[in-house]
Amino acid sequence: MHYILASASPRRKELLTLAGIDFAVCPAEADETLAPGVPPEQAPVLLAARKAQAVAATHPAACVIAADTIVTIDGKILGKPRDKDDAAAMLRLLSGREHRVVTGVCLRQGAKTHAFAHETVVHFYPLRDDEIAAYIATGEPMDKAGAYGIQGKGGLLAARLEGDYYNVVGLPIARLLREMAIFLGEGM
DSSP states (O other): OOEEEOOOOHHHHHHHHHTTOOEEEOOOOOOOOOOTTOOTTTHHHHHHHHHHHHHHTTOTTSEEEEEEEEEEETTEEEOSOSSHHHHHHHHHHHTTSEEEEEEEEEEEETTEEEEEEEEEEEEEOOOOHHHHHHHHHTSGGGGSGGGOOTTTGGGGGEEEEESOHHHHHTOOHHHHHHHHHHHTTOOO
């Protein structure tokens, strides 16, 4: 079986490699705008499905793996920060509170598709303004949903997780392997 990761994410590449999957990378060119009113829990699945469809159109025989991860709090989706002020606002919003990280995953082979969402609850410590400024100064938050990376210095902001750590990194790899086995008819 030929696998394609429809993402340029270095974290997703690392996780698939860790799982022993031999794959090629073909980042998806897909519209990431959402219609008003799309529930945050459905958004990453819709985006992952668009990415999978875009890549499968040119690789119909491959098993395409696409994913999208969001951070959600108070019914709002926190994407990647636009700038340092936006990152600071996001981190202040997350400070001392719990939020949800939802990864939508879509598997596609030709016209056959299977998608799912996986959720992890993250609890942040209360953050001081100087902590937020020091973290932003590392540059780490600027390309990450919710303005933090759990696998880096951002992990120092989290008091605890309920659920899959790798989901917060960007891919629920253990569940993905099980879903792939079912999708491809291989059992587990």
